[in-house]
Each structure stands twice: as C-alpha cells, then as structure tokens.
Amino acid sequence: MSLRIVVTVKYVPDATGDRHFAEDLTVDRDDVDGLLSELDEYAVEQALQIADEADDAEITVLTVGPEDAKDALRKALSMGAHKAIHVEDDDLHGTDAIGTSLVLAKAIEKAGYDLVISGMASTDGTAGIVPALLAERLGVPQVTLLSEVSVEGGPTGTVKGRRDGDTASEQLEASLPAVVSVTDQSGEARYPSFKGIMAAKKKPVESWDLEDLEIEADEVGLEGSWTKVDTAAERPARTAGTIVKDEGEGGKQLAEFLAGQKFI
Amino acid sequence: MAEVLVYVDHVDGAVRKPTLELLTLARRIGEPVAVALGSGAENTAAVLAEHGAVKVLTHDAAEYADYLVVPKVDALQAAYEAVSAGGSLAAVLVPSSAEGKEIAARLAIRIGSGIITDAVDLEAGDEGPVATQSAFAASFTTKSRVSKGTPVITVKPNSAAVQAAPAAGAVEALAVSFSEKATGTKVTARTPREATGRPELTEAAIVVSGGRGVNGAENFSVIENLADSLGAAVGASRAAVDAGWYPHSNQVGQTGKSVSPQLYIASGISGAIQHRAGMQTSKTIVAINKDAEAPIFDLVDYGVVGDLFEVVPQLTDEIKSRKG
Ligand SMILES: Cc1cc2nc3c(=O)[nH]c(=O)nc-3n(C[C@H](O)[C@H](O)[C@H](O)COP(=O)(O)OP(=O)(O)OC[C@H]3O[C@@H](n4cnc5c(N)ncnc54)[C@H](O)[C@@H]3O)c2cc1C
Ligand SMILES: Cc1cc2nc3c(=O)[nH]c(=O)nc-3n(C[C@H](O)[C@H](O)[C@H](O)COP(=O)(O)OP(=O)(O)OC[C@H]3O[C@@H](n4cnc5c(N)ncnc54)[C@H](O)[C@@H]3O)c2cc1C
Numbered sequence: 001m002s003l004r005i006v007v008t009v010k011y012v013p014d015a016t017g018d019r020h021f022a023e024d025l026t027v028d029r030d031d032v033d034g035l036l037s038e039l040d041e042y043a044v045e046q047a048l049q050i051a052d053e054a055d056d057a058e059i060t061v062l063t064v065g066p067e068d069a070k071d072a073l074r075k076a077l078s079m080g081a082h083k084a085i086h087v088e089d090d091d092l093h094g095t096d097a098i099g100t101s102l103v104l105a106k107a108i109e110k111a112g113y114d115l116v117i118s119g120m121a122s123t124d125g126t127a128g129i130v131p132a133l134l135a136e137r138l139g140v141p142q143v144t145l146l147s148e149v150s151v152e153g154g155p156t157g158t159v160k161g162r163r164d165g166d167t168a169s170e171q172l173e174a175s176l177p178a179v180v181s182v183t184d185q186s187g188e189a190r191y192p193s194f195k196g197i198m199a200a201k202k203k204p205v206e207s208w209d210l211e212d213l214e215i216e217a218d219e220v221g222l223e224g225s226w227t228k229v230d231t232a233a234e235r236p237a238r239t240a241g242t243i244v245k246d247e248g249e250g251g252k253q254l255a256e257f258l259a260g261q262k263f264i
Numbered sequence: 265m266a267e268v269l270v271y272v273d274h275v276d277g278a279v280r281k282p283t284l285e286l287l288t289l290a291r292r293i294g295e296p297v298a299v300a301l302g303s304g305a306e307n308t309a310a311v312l313a314e315h316g317a318v319k320v321l322t323h324d325a326a327e328y329a330d331y332l333v334v335p336k337v338d339a340l341q342a343a344y345e346a347v348s349a350g351g352s353l354a355a356v357l358v359p360s361s362a363e364g365k366e367i368a369a370r371l372a373i374r375i376g377s378g379i380i381t382d383a384v385d386l387e388a389g390d391e392g393p394v395a396t397q398s399a400f401a402a403s404f405t406t407k408s409r410v411s412k413g414t415p416v417i418t419v420k421p422n423s424a425a426v427q428a429a430p431a432a433g434a435v436e437a438l439a440v441s442f443s444e445k446a447t448g449t450k451v452t453a454r455t456p457r458e459a460t461g462r463p464e465l466t467e468a469a470i471v472v473s474g475g476r477g478v479n480g481a482e483n484f485s486v487i488e489n490l491a492d493s494l495g496a497a498v499g500a501s502r503a504a505v506d507a508g509w510y511p512h513s514n515q516v517g518q519t520g521k522s523v524s525p526q527l528y529i530a531s532g533i534s535g536a537i538q539h540r541a542g543m544q545t546s547k548t549i550v551a552i553n554k555d556a557e558a559p560i561f562d563l564v565d566y567g568v569v570g571d572l573f574e575v576v577p578q579l580t581d582e583i584k585s586r587k588g
Contacts (some may be wrong), residue, residue: 015537019400039519097369098378124400126518126541127381128362129369132333136370141448142333145362147512160452163332164512166361167275171453172332178449184502184519185512226378226412230394233405238563241549245556246570251578254550255586257566261548263470263494263527264586 003057003155006113007047008104008134009040009076011069012124019124021232024222026094027124029066036072039119041189044076046182047117048190050151058082060111064092064103070205077200078192085111089209094222097125101133103220106213108138114155116179120145131181141174147185151176266354267347268294271340271367272312272320273359277304279311281467282359282421287315289386289424293393294354296431297321299343299438301336302328306435313433315426321346321438332449333363337370339440344375344414346438353414355393357386360418368418377413384423384524384545393417401518401541421466422524457513465497465514470527471546473499473516474509475539477532477553477572481509486576487531493583499523499543501533517542531572535560552576 013019017032044061051057061076063069064087073084087107095103108116116138121128128145135142143149146161159178163170164185192200210217218224244253258264268290273280283298290296298317300308305322312320321343327335340356347353358368360382372379383395389409395417397406410416465471472494474487484498491498500510502517516523518541528546533539535551535558543549544563551560556569568575 015401015541019403021399021404021406025406096378097381098372101373120519123518127365127369129365129379129381132366132369133373136337136373139445141445142366143449144332144366165363166513167457169455169457170332170451172449173452174449226372226410227380227408228411229406229408231407232399235398235403235405238549238565241561241563241565241567243556243561243564243567243569246568246575248574249578250552250568250570250575251580252582254552254566254568254575254579255582257550258527258583259586261527263548264583 001056001155003051003054003151004112004114005047005051005057005059006108006111006116007043007059007061007076007081008116008118008130009044009061009063009072010037010122011035011063011065011072012037012122015123020234024094025229025232026222029068034068034071036075037119037123039121039123039184041079042182042184042186043117043119044079044081045189046149046186048080049187050115050149054151054154060085062104062107062111063087064100064107073205074200075192077203078196079190080196083203084205086205086207087209087213088207091210091217091221094225095220096225096227097127097129097133098226099220099224101130101137103213103215104130105134105137106215107208108134110213114176115151115159118179118181120181120183131179135179138179141178143172143174143178144181145183146172146180147183149180149182149186266294266352267297268354269343269347269356270296270298270317271356271358271364272298272300272308273361273364274300274304274308277307279308281426282419284315284426285421285424286357286359286419287312287317288427289419290357291316291429292386293388297347299340301339309433309435313431314428316429316431317433318431320433320435322435323438323440325440327442327446330451331447332451333366333370334448335442335446336367337374338442338446339438340367340371341374342440343438344371348414355415355417358416358418360420365418368416372416375413377416378410379416380408380410381418383417383419386417386419398545401537402544420522420524462491463495463497465499465521466523468497469525470494470496471499471516471523471525472496472529473501473533474504474531475501475533476503476507478504478509484510486573490529490576490580493580493587501539530560531576533560534558535563
C-alpha cells in the first residue's frame, strides 16, 4: 500500500518586500510578490526524503489561498511532489488560524492521508499553531517541531523524530496516521531541477472550493473569524542613531555610550 | 471580578520569568488563577501567590513528561471547565513558547474560542481583552481581540515588567482525566540542555550576539567575554549556527528565539530581515560591523563601523575596568 503524504504549504508575501496591511486589515497581497513560504520548503524536502525511503509513497501538496497561490504549489511540484490541491474560494479572504485549520483538515480528510507534514511556522503570520490545530481536528498524534524525522513500516507504521526544545532535546514516536511539522534544522531544501520544473507543468492540480469541503461561508473569512484585528499601525521608524568609524577608539567610544545609557 | 487562567511554565517547581509577567498582565483584566502541572507543581505556589495568583491549581502525573503536549491540554481544559463553571472567565493566558502556543491552540479549538498568539501587550477593553501584536518582523503593530468564546492569548517573554502583588495563592488539587489521545505521541528519550551559567536568552536584559563575521567557533569566546562582562546572554545569527559555531538554541530570529531585551549588541551580523524579526523590538540596539552599508545600521542607536576583533575586546576591557 502506498504511503499517502499530504504537505501543507502556504503562499505568503515575500519577507524581503514591503509587506503591509490592506484597508480591511488583512495582508495586502496586491502590492508585494508572493511565494511558497520558505519554511514549507523544508516540509516538502522531508516528504521527498521519507518517500525515497518508503517502498511506495505519494506526495500531495495542499494550499489554502488565492488564485496566485498556485505558484506555491508549482514550486513544490517542481521539487518533486506528485500532485497538488488548491483550496480557493472568495469567501476565504481574511480567515484566521482556527478557520484555516478547519479548511485544511477537511481537505486533508477528503484527499486521504497517512502522514501530514507542515512547516514549523508560516513566514507571515508566524504563529506556529496550524500543525497542532490540525492534529487536534484530525484526532491523530502531533509530532511537531522536528529537526530530524523518519518513518518506518509504511502507512500503518511509526513516525520518529527529534524535537529540540527550550530546556531539552526529546526523541518522539507515534503511530501513523499523524501530523508532523519540521524546522529549518531538518535539512536544506533542494532546488528544483530544470527537469523538475518541466515535469511540474504536467502534474495534476485540483481545485476545491468551500462547497466541495462542505464548509459554510460563515465558518471562514473575515466574518467567520473568531479573532478581530481592530488596528494596524506602521511602527515609527527608529530615529537615526549615532554611527562612528573605529579609528582605534571605537570600543571605548561604545563603552562611553553604554555608560551614558546606564548599562555599565 | 472575573477570573483569568494563567498557565504556569516551570522547571521542577522553578517558575520561569515569562509566567510572572503573565500574572502582572492578567491582573489588568481579572483575578489570576494559576495552573501548574507536572513534577514540582506544588512548589510553584509561593512565588505565584507573591505575584497575584488568588488560587493555584496543581496536578502531577507521569503523562506530562512521557507524552507530548496533549496531557497538558487535557489538564488546562479541566481547569477551564472547573473555573468557568464557578463564575466568569475573562481569558486564558499562556506563555508564548513553542509548546505554550501548541497547548493554547488545541485548547482554543476544544473550548470553541479564537486564539491570539505572540501578544506583546494586553489591556482591558469594552469587548474583552485587547492584545497588541508585532507583525511583519516588527514593522507593524496591531491591536486585536478574540471575538468568540473565552479569549485564549499567548504572550511573548519580556512583554511586561514583573510586579509583585501578594494574593492568597491557595493551592487546590486539579482533577484531570486524560483523554484517549493523551498518549498518542511518546517521548522516548530526553536530553536536558546543558546549563551555561548565563541568563536565559529570551529573558535576559542584555543580549550580545555574533554572526558570520565572528568567523569560527573558537572566536565566539570574544562574544562570550563581552557578554560575561555585562551579565548578558549570548545569541547568534543563523549563519553562525549553520556553520556549527554556536548551538541552535542560541539562534536569534524568525526561526530562532525572539528577544526583546533592554540592550542588544550585534557583532558581525548584517541584519537580514529574518534576523531583525527576532530582535527589532529591543529597546536599545548597538552594532559593530566592518561594512558601513550593512542593513543592521538602519536600526541602531549606536553603531561602530570597524573590525569586531578590535572593537569588541576593547569594549570588554573598558567595561571591566569601569566596573572595577
Ligand atoms: C501578521 C499576522 C498576524 C496574525 N495573527 C493571528 C492571530 O493572532 N490569530 C489567528 O487566529 N490568526 C492570525 N493570523 C492569521 C493566520 O496567520 C492565518 O490564518 C494562517 O493561515 C494561519 O496561521 P499562520 O500563518 O501563522 O500559520 P502557522 O501556524 O505559522 O503555519 C504553520 C504551518 O501550517 C501550514 N499552513 C498555514 N496556513 C496555511 C495555508 N493557508 N495553506 C496551507 N498550509 C498552511 C504550513 O505548513 C505552515 O508552515 C495572522 C496573520 C498575520 C499575517
Ligand atoms: C526561512 C528563513 C529563516 C531564517 N531565520 C533566521 C533566523 O532566525 N536568524 C537569523 O539570524 N537568520 C535567519 N535566516 C538567515 C538570514 O536570511 C541571513 O542569512 C542571516 O541572518 C545572516 O547571518 P549573518 O548576519 O551572521 O551573516 P552575513 O549576512 O554574512 O553577515 C555577516 C556580517 O559580518 C560582517 N563582518 C564580517 N567580518 C567582520 C569583522 N571582522 N568585523 C565586523 N564585521 C564583520 C560583514 O560585513 C557582514 O555584514 C533565515 C533565512 C530564511 C530563508
């Protein structure tokens, strides 16, 4: 039996661009380029490595996002994933984390899965909670924030991994099906090859909307969100600081500054 | 007055500072009821009482150490049910550690509530607590609310100055029955992190960080010496961590720790957006870099353009002599 891996990938505004909020206080996606969240590339990479180790595995990449989010799916397909699912619906605009996890969970169930792999956090919301929310909704073990991961025994096997926490490093183990998230310490993500990019163009991308997932419009979107953003303000630019060139006394000058600020 | 559940982060009974900050913030919106789980939970009561906990709900079981996250969610849910049954609950506050956020998220779904993560401030509002968040590498500040259920909010370290406010802190045993899912993810081994004797990175008042410019693991002693002269924690950029010069647990930035100290000193760090995401809210920022064009200089209160191997040791010596 084939090991069915679903990788959740988010389409995010480029962090090196000028990110800001739109008038309705959702992320402005028009003024800045989007891309596959770099941290989800690590999830795709680990899926590819797990698939290589398994006798037989199929990797589906899944995104919830606007039309352009297809770009994120293409990138993942060109890295080597087999097929893609795009959940797209006008009513999804402004969905919060709880709502996003609902849509992802329904789509994962509809697609069929033995293993879900997510990134450690998106590079825009950066909450790092969607994998835990998915495990809760799907009712399967969460094996999250792994810097090392492996799967043994196929679709009914076990997933093992290492989680490097604040106070300790832990070895974890759970039976499949399970939800995994991987950190950027899990192993450098591969670049798509030219062959991969060409092959990706022929790979299937399914589009599902809310109706396909039996989700009502009022369960998601800005209206359906259980959180509300009241204001978003640009942080005032820091006032220009003092910059000196070291001509032999730089360390002493800096000490003088620190003393003036009462740090010494 | 409405109660506020505060999840306690502690190591064998030693309460970590972010929890005391939470108690301070909790008092703005209600009466803190602390929930302490696992080994040493009862020993947390004294310090929690000193900081405003009217009640401390405790429970210990092997499950907390042997399985990942879910047993703690079960317990926090039991506390939520016990407290909300007796009155009104204004919010559930959890420290914004990786684990804290996961616990909070799963609780939020179970109790049908929205969740706000990584709040940096919290105040009472007409429609419930208002949380301040930093967005897009701290270039924006947002104010948000939870609009459904009991607000579940995780708060970043260093978001409030700890204030003592003695309260009863009566210890009560919490009754917890673990769900079937509690034992889903087994912790098969645990290696505690080695203590360095330096302050914890996210809690430190001063952080001294080194980047690719430090150019080698052995050279990190230059950074450590400066840190020790100031009683500071040591941080590192991802480039330094990836090169194997310093442990990942000390990485500052988007995928490392996010720090908000009184003083941040960056040496040999260019100031990439992902690094800035983790340190931009520091009160005073200082950088030493030989490239006058490095983006880190856009952020600094004081910058020295120069070779860190000249500037940092001189600074360290000067601090030592001033401290005499
Ligand atoms: C600045 C900012 C602050 C926000 N604050 C909050 C808040 O406090 N509370 C709240 O409820 N919502 C919040 N949101 C909305 C929230 O970010 C989105 O709903 C998001 O889809 C889920 O959270 P995240 O992006 O932080 O994901 P994370 O939990 O950080 O993502 C972890 C992983 O989940 C997967 N994933 C996440 N979203 C998707 C997706 N759309 N498609 C496929 N995979 C996905 C990816 O694998 C990703 O690596 C915020 C958004 C922004 C931009
Ligand atoms: C998804 C993602 C997540 C990331 N997360 C993080 C993160 O959490 N934290 C993080 O730091 N980065 C992160 N990065 C990496 C980030 O983009 C940068 O690559 C990294 O921060 C660069 O580290 P650096 O400043 O030490 O190195 P560089 O950018 O190479 O800068 C080195 C600096 O040292 C200076 N220098 C060299 N020699 C000397 C000398 N003798 N004296 C003084 N100055 C000297 C140089 O002028 C230069 O400015 C992430 C990247 C991605 C894609």
